[in-house]
Amino acid sequence: MAVVLGLSLFGIYMFRRSTPEQEAAGLQRLTLAVITLLSFLLGAVCSGVAGYVGMWVSVRANSRVAGAARRSAREALQVALRAGGFSALVVIGMVVLGVSVLYSSLFVYFGMDQPGGLKMTDLPLLLVGYGFGASFVALFAQLGGGIYTKAADVGADLVGKVEQGIPEDDPRNPAVIADLVGDNVGDCAARGADLFESVAAEIISAMILGGTMARKCKIEDPSGFVLFPLVVHSFDLIVSAIGIMSVKGTRGAGSKTPVEDPMAVLQRGYSVAILLAIVSFIGSTRWLLYSEQAPQAWIHFSMCGLVGIATAYAFVWITQYYTDYKYRPVRIVAEASTTGHGTNIIAGVGLGLESTAMPVLVISTAILSAYWLGRTSGMVDDMGEAAGGLFGTAIATMGMLSTAAYVLTMDMFGPIADNAGGIVEMSQQPESVREITDLLDAVGNTTKATTKGFSIGSAALAAFLLFSAYMDEVSSFTGVSFREVDIAIPEVWLGGLLGAMLIFLFSAWSCVAVGRSAQAVVNEVRRQFVERPGIMTYQAKPDYARCVSIVASSALQEMIKPGVLAVGSPIVIGFQLQDHLGSCPGQMNRQHLGKILVIFSNVRG
Known part of the structure; x- marks a missing residue:
């Protein structure tokens, strides 16, 4: 599918007009189309490789964590965290490597600044294909992985735990292997692809905004403003690795439980990464963003980065508050469970809706604060107007993602610990070993939720950057300043309305896909229990492979419909509204269409 879409992009760029800067440099349409195709394929390949490596490490670390749990809970914690850390560092490293290789190749090919x-x-602007390729793979990795893991989970639990009354991860459940595989697919590959896409989009959009600001402000050496995102994420690999290695585990003579809460141990490592990220961020800002035109600008940009880092920490804390068993929300849901299923669902949905308030307030405060700090940095254009506002928000996004590798480590820790618990249960280890893996699994559920919140927040900031970068590119094509989106224009309002509607339609189709896939798993598990009664007495072995095959094929089939909706809707709406605006003058037509697609994509994102 990536190849087909890449060829479609090639055809589009063959008929697309170049920007005035590209035309002045003699950049031909064929060259631009080839670059976009190759960068798209490179982004897709890097994203796919990162997800594959994450799953490859996870499935091999599970048994090691189970073995470590027989000796010490601390050792099991350390093995699980470092295995997740390796996968996370590979994901972020692939982003930095891919963008760096692509940028360096184009730099040499075009002979920059000649x-x-x-x-x-x-x-x-020539790197956007890389981000698109990463987004394309991330979409289907998350969609297919989500359908797979939830369908297997629901199918295994409904029949195994509810109907047959056997424990979770019991080897007698035919869907137990599919359930464990789903944890790796949904939480390792899918979450890795999600953060890969967010970081790639943030790097490229920040490079575009940095280059635009440097050009407007007539900065003599713009290299620091363009390359700053790559340097920040290179430091991310270092500070996150140090944070991971700072989490020490000891065998503990005769001790089967950690001296302290595993979540506290993980947070201590995160605090180490945060502190190092602050130091490296301030140093990088002074090194790369100092300019004679505005000597104090680097201080403002450093503060923008600190706003982003504080936002990341706030997201981690908020998510932990709503998902950790030690805090009020989880206890409310547990208390509601004592009075029945209905009150449990009501309490859970209510708290879920409540949990959206604080993240939105934090994101709003971060965007406004970073924009104000950037705008007052002293960077001005030819007209004497402040030009650093959008770049300030870009730096805040970089600050939020400056410890992305450690946060992704905590996410991948979850499925590794969960799978280790399944191995312990299926191998009938002593209860004390299962208690250790259950403890790590409980912490892993919190860390997985933490990463989901973090990825949503980073995606929101990245969407704002893409929003701004897209406006800059529309300005380059039309030659008209594009700074405002007027929602009073009916077509623009329609774009926002359609973008909001598509979220619910996409979610509905995804939920239906999970339901149909889960039904197939439930029917298969029931069939095996009926046709093989010896399964319950361990006299017959379940057909695990059959359940894995069913849920895998079903997930691949069911993700096509919502996937096509997500990829095709902007194209269809763009062409339809372009025809509707065809009577407008050329420049006005392109401006209106740009505004419509901006509000549509931003609301949908």
Whole structure:
């Protein structure tokens, strides 16, 4: 599918008009189309490789964690965290490596800053295909992985735990292997692809905004503003690795439980990564963003980065508050469970809706604060107007993602611990070993939720950056300043309305897909229990492979419909509204269409 979409992009770019800067540099349409195709495929391949490596490590670390749990809970914690850390570092490393290789290749190919050649500040616009390729793979990794893991989970629990009354991860359940595989698919590969896409989009959009600001402000050496995102995420690999290695585990003579809460141990490592990220961020800002035109600007940009880092920490804390068993929300749901299923569902849905308030307030405060700090940095354009506001929000996003590798580590810790618990249960280990893996699994559920909240927040900031970068590119094509989106224009309002509607339609189709896939698993598990009564007495072995095959094929089939909706809707709406606006003058037509697609994509994102 990636190849087909890449060829479609090639065809689109063959008929697309270049920007004035690209035309002045002699960049031909064929060259631009080839670059976009290759960068798209590179982004898709890097994202796929990162997800595959994450699953490859996870499935091999599970048994090691189970073995470590027989000796010490601390050792099991350390093995699980470092295994997740390796996968996370590979994911972020692939983003940085892919963008760096692509940027360096184009830099050498075009001979940057040569007389009459392409300028360094315009080069990031050629990298957008990489982000699109990463987004395309992330979409189907999350969609297919989500359908797989939830269908297997529901199918295994409904028949095994509810109907047959056997424990979770019991080897007599035919869907137990599919359930364990689903944890790796949904929480390792899918979450890795999600953060890969967020980081890639953030890097490329920040490079575009940095180059645009440097060009407007006539900065003599714009390289620091363009390359700053790559440097920040290179430091991310270092500070996150140190944070991971700071989480020590000891065998503990005769001790089967940690001296302290595992979540506290993980948070201590995160605090180490945060502190190092602050130091590296301030140093990088002074090194790369100092300019003679505005000597104090780097201080403002450093503060923007601190706003982003504080936002990341706030998201981690908020998510932990709503998902950790030690705090009020989880206890409310547990108390509601004592009076029946209905009150449990009502309490859970209510708290879920309540949990959206604080993250939105935090994101709103972060965007406004970073924009104000950037705007007052002293960076001004030819007209004397402040030009650093959008770049300030870009730096805040970089700050939030400056410890992305450690946060992703905590996410991948979850399925590794969960699978280790399944191995312990299926191998009939002593109860004391199962208690250790259950403890790690409980912490892993919280860390998985933490990463989901973190990825949502980072995606919101990245969406704002893409929103801004898209407006800059529309301005380059039309030659008209594009700073405002007027929602009083009916077509623009329609774009926002359609974008909001598509979220619910996409969610509905995804839920229906999970339901149909789960039904197939439930029917298969029931059939095996009926046709093989010896399964319950351990006299017959369940057909695990059959359940894995069913849920895998069903997930692949069911993800097509919502996937096509997500990919095709912007194209269809763009062409339909372009025809509707065809009577407008050329420049006005492109401006209106740009505004419509901006509000549509931003609301949908």
